[in-house]
Amino acid sequence: MTDAPASHPALADHQRRLAGTRTAARRLVARAQARRRLLPPLVVGSGAILGSSVLGAWILGQQPPTVRPAATPTAPSSSGDTELSADIAALQGLAQTLAADRTAISALQPAGAAASGTSGGPGVFLPQGSGPVASGAVSSGPRPSAASPASAPAVPTAPSVPALPTLPTLPAVTVPPPAPPPPVHTTTGATAVAP
């Protein structure tokens, strides 16, 4: 075979166009990969925020919003390993936070039980079934069911407040009528005119 003839100008132009097309294709693929790498960590972070708000919402006796599981990144690239590590670290932090909250709730349980067991004691007054704190914080409020992430710990149910004893009926207070005027010897004022 003979050496290829010297580059034909038309062939050279074609090669340059192919090279340009390949370059453009590589850029497009790279952008798509970068987009996939970036999106999943945003979703995970959002989930972590919602998870912490769920706990607060339950304490306040409100219905928590439903939290979707974090989307799994597809085809993580080698550069995404670092991001995955960061995600794992964030989840670990979330687990620690939840554990601390669970400890705090457990600590509150004896106080609640003591309060309900000594209703009517000094300084303890829990109106039954009224008030956001009384119904949400102590009595059994609505619990998040399938909303919590799998890592969310179960929060123990606080004991309900027993009914307060009925106060005895106070005796009716009779207000004495005003004293009638004493009999007078005469009057002053609008006395009739004599004809």
Add this chain to the structure above:
Amino acid sequence: MGTEVSIRAVAPPGDIAAHEIVDDALAVFAEVEAACTRFDPSSPLMTLNRAPDEWGRVPPFCYDALEAAWQAYERTQGRFDPRVLADLVALGYDRSFASIVPDGVPGQAPPRQRLARQRWRPRFRRRDRAVLLGGAPVDLGGIGKGLAIRWASTVLRATVPDHLIDAGGDCWCGGRSPDGGPWLVGVEDPHGEAGPRLVLGLCNMASATSSTRVRRWTTGGTAVHHLVDPRTGLPGGAGLSAVTVVGADPADCEIWSKVLFLEGRHGIAAEAERRGLAAYWVTTDGHGHASEGLRPFVVWSAR
């Protein structure tokens, strides 16, 4: 005076002297009435009124009443002025009140404010009981009743110190009541409510009330009453229905109850406190108020 007079004296049953002295006290009222009435054209006062620029001799009661009226004029800086007679006549009160047509006479002009009068300067000559009125006729109705009570009490005091004189709501409570306590005087409601608004306990004290409850009528389509303000010639005491004053002299109580009434509801409290008067007043909306000086006499209050 146009009022009923009653005297109650505390005396043993069958005490003839007490009965006679009560009759003498009642006669005082008759003599004062005869000398000082303006509804009898032949009375000494009306004779004098017909010639107010000339000297005229009058009976003792009329002389003393005229002199007391002038002293009251001076003490009240003209708030008590017997020259309101002309204003009362202009308003239609030109006859005894029982003869007044309550709804007015057709054709009457509505009352109008007049110009201020000059200072009243009557002159008195005691040696012959002669008086020069100083140019204007006068009305002693406002002070004559109180003076009659004062003089009647003087008659009673030596024989029956415990007595009660009531002349149309003006009272003198001499000594003690029959049960040994103070005489109890009920202050009537000027708006006609049953029962007293206050009960006062009085010993050797007088009370008088100026009220618009009875002596009121219509003239020229306007409701008027007999408590005329000497500064305007028109009925005064805006916002007030009645004023009661307690004091040591019945004539003074009569004078000050009228003067306080003319202050109206906005000025009466300050005037009563400034002069240290024991007063109780009722506003036209039915509220009662008492000055500090009255509180020692109040034994019962409705509100």
